[in-house]
Amino acid sequence: MARPDPARQNPAHYPHRTTIQTRFQDLDVLGHINNVAMAALFESARVRFNRALELSGWSGHRWLVARVEVNYLAEAYFPDDVEIATGIGEIGNRSWQILSAAFQKGVCVATCDVVIVMSASGGLTTLPDNFRAGLEANRVG
Template sequence: MARPDPWRLDPAAYPHTERVQTRFQDLDVLGHINNVGMAAIFETGRVKFNRTVGLEGWRTQRWLVAQVVINYLAEGHFPADVEVMSGIGTIGTRSWTILSTAFQHGVAIATCDTVVVMSSEDGATALPDDFRAALERWQVRDA
């Protein structure tokens, strides 16, 4: 795996920070946060980011997570909290990405790219203009 672009490891690139508490149950037998625990940490950060952006207010719209890619950069440990930095990456016609990086003790330990697709009962649908504008206000810097 190639190292991420340097801006991905810079907390200043992200417009949102969420502190997530680690749990003992997140550890594997080697004593570091396992892949399921890291996915849960990113999910918590993403849900809280969505609330901050105001996406939960779009109850008339429906979106689905289409893809989650996590790249592990360093070990994370309990009991230290993890700071999940998040922002919007690309915005397409019907989808967008949420880019996040997890930091522990100031060190990037993982990145997460989540593709989200706007949906309707008939399938994928275009992003409304005001929804797109809301996403644009939360884009990462230097992406």
């Protein structure tokens, strides 16, 4: 697998950053943060990012995770915190990407690409214009 674009490995290209503490229980037998724990760190950062966007509250609409891809670039360790930078990637008619990168001591240790789809009671639905504008304002640069 090819390494992500170097721009994805620069926290300055993302509009949102959050720091998450690692835990001893996140370690595998080799002493580094295991893949399941890294996915959970990305999930926590994604939830914080979504809350910071203040785009929730769409009555009758739900956001569903359609795909998650994590690329591990280097080992991460306890007890150092992980800084996760997050922003919006591609925006479609009914879906959008949330792109993240995890950094420890300034080194990009992993990237995560998530596809989210918007659903309403009748199934998938198009993104409302003002919702799309909120996503556009938070694109990865």
